[in-house]
Amino acid sequence: MGTDINILPIQEWFHTEKEPLVIAGPCSAESREQMLTTARGIKAISKVHIFRAGVWKPRTRPGEFDGVGEEGLSWLRDVKEETGLMVATEVAEPRHVELAQKYGVDVLWIGARTVVNPFSVQAIADALQGMDIPVMVKNPLNPDLKLWIGAIERVYASGINRIIAIHRGFHYFEKSPFRNAPMWEIPIELKRIAPDLPIIVDPSHICGRRDLLQSISQKALDLEMDGLVIESHYKPEIAVTDAAQQIKPEDLKQLLEALIIRDRKGDIDFQHKLEELRTEIDKLDGELLQILAKRMEIIDEIGEYKKDNDITILQMKRWAGIMEDRLSIGTHLGLDADNLKHLLELIHKESITRQTQIFRNKK
Ligand code: PEP
Ligand code: MN
Numbered sequence: 188m189g190t191d192i193n194i195l196p197i198q199e200w201f202h203t204e205k206e207p208l209v210i211a212g213p214c215s216a217e218s219r220e221q222m223l224t225t226a227r228g229i230k231a232i233s234k235v236h237i238f239r240a241g242v243w244k245p246r247t248r249p250g251e252f253d254g255v256g257e258e259g260l261s262w263l264r265d266v267k268e269e270t271g272l273m274v275a276t277e278v279a280e281p282r283h284v285e286l287a288q289k290y291g292v293d294v295l296w297i298g299a300r301t302v303v304n305p306f307s308v309q310a311i312a313d314a315l316q317g318m319d320i321p322v323m324v325k326n327p328l329n330p331d332l333k334l335w336i337g338a339i340e341r342v343y344a345s346g347i348n349r350i351i352a353i354h355r356g357f358h359y360f361e362k363s364p365f366r367n368a369p370m371w372e373i374p375i376e377l378k379r380i381a382p383d384l385p386i387i388v389d390p391s392h393i394c395g396r397r398d399l400l401q402s403i404s405q406k407a408l409d410l411e412m413d414g415l416v417i418e419s420h421y422k423p424e425i426a427v428t429d430a431a432q433q434i435k436p437e438d439l440k441q442l443l444e445a446l447i448i449r450d451r452k453g454d455i456d457f458q459h460k461l462e463e464l465r466t467e468i469d470k471l472d473g474e475l476l477q478i479l480a481k482r483m484e485i486i487d488e489i490g491e492y493k494k495d496n497d498i499t500i501l502q503m504k505r506w507a508g509i510m511e512d513r514l515s516i517g518t519h520l521g522l523d524a525d526n527l528k529h530l531l532e533l534i535h536k537e538s539i540t541r542q543t544q545i546f547r548n549k550k
Pocket of ligand 1: 214241245297298299325355392
């Protein structure tokens with residue numbers, strides 16, 4: 188990515204000024220009435236640009252509602268005709284791409300369950316050959332940035348250069364209030380690798396519940412994400428899929444109006460002050476690295492000493508004591524216990540690796 192991939196920046200093909208790109212609509216197309224009623228509510232919100240609905244739904248078990256199929260595309264076409272909104276749907280197979288094109292769908296997306304499978308993504312990419320349509324690529328279910336990038340590259344290689352990445356959170360084994368853990372470091376790393384690639388956030392699938400949507404949407408904007416996809420249904424309580432996370436168009440309107448759109452750059456005084464603080468951080472990081480290197484030098488010395496005296500590397504009791512002591516000091520200093528534990532474990536891992544090396548070298 189980066190130099191060899193030349194994705195069009197969103198400002199060059201979608202006029203949203205400073206505003207985030209907002210996509211909203213039901214998780215699934217259920218009926219013509221549900222689609223049009225919801226779309227009328229959404230049309231009344233000037234901040235929404237694109238109407239979404241899934242007509243093919245990948246479900247965990249057979250027998251569950253798996254979408255209305257082609258008929259739903261005709262309802263999307265009706266929505267487009269009546270409201271003038273652009274419309275988007277999920278494609279998971281080449282046939283979906285062809286049908287979506289036939290019904291005039293404006294934007295396609297590839298879902299999280301499809302992105303995990305490079306064969307499926309490639310089949311879709313092949314079907315996209317020669318088409319001029321924006322394609323959104325959701326992150327895969329598992330936190331694997333390379334897999335996400337790979338899917339984007341496949342779509343790009345088929346000639347599509349209006350691509351948007353959608354961050355919808357990741358399956359994670361640790362308990363959290365979210366349906367899918369946000370792991371912001373992953374989309375942030377994607378932004379670093381591909382600065383021109385627009386990334387929008389899907390708070391609905393991250394949160395899995397309505398009450399968290401506002402704060403995750405705000406966080407997305409504060410992290411310079413380029414837009415939001417939010418599921419909206421005229422009557423969420425009767426939604427066939429994802430009922431707990433959908434919101435009524437009027438609630439969506441409130442959510443969007445309450446969002447604070449902060450400046451990405453700020454004025455010149457702000458820039459100067461920021462520069463000053465960043466210089467200080469650079470200096471501190473330099474000192475931190477020096478200290479870390481010094482620590483490792485002493486670790487090496489201890490390693491030699493252990494080796495010469497035939498003492499084992501891992502001294503469990505000592506390590507447990509260090510952990511307890513440093514955690515206590517660190518948390519008193521206001522550092523987060525979990526993150527600090529993680530950092531100490533990494534430092535310990537590096538120390539063990541170095542001492543193992545010394546033992547191996549000095550047979
Ligand atoms: C969806 O957007 O409705 C959907 C199925 O999302 P995901 O692929 O992110 O689970
Ligand atoms: Mn959904």
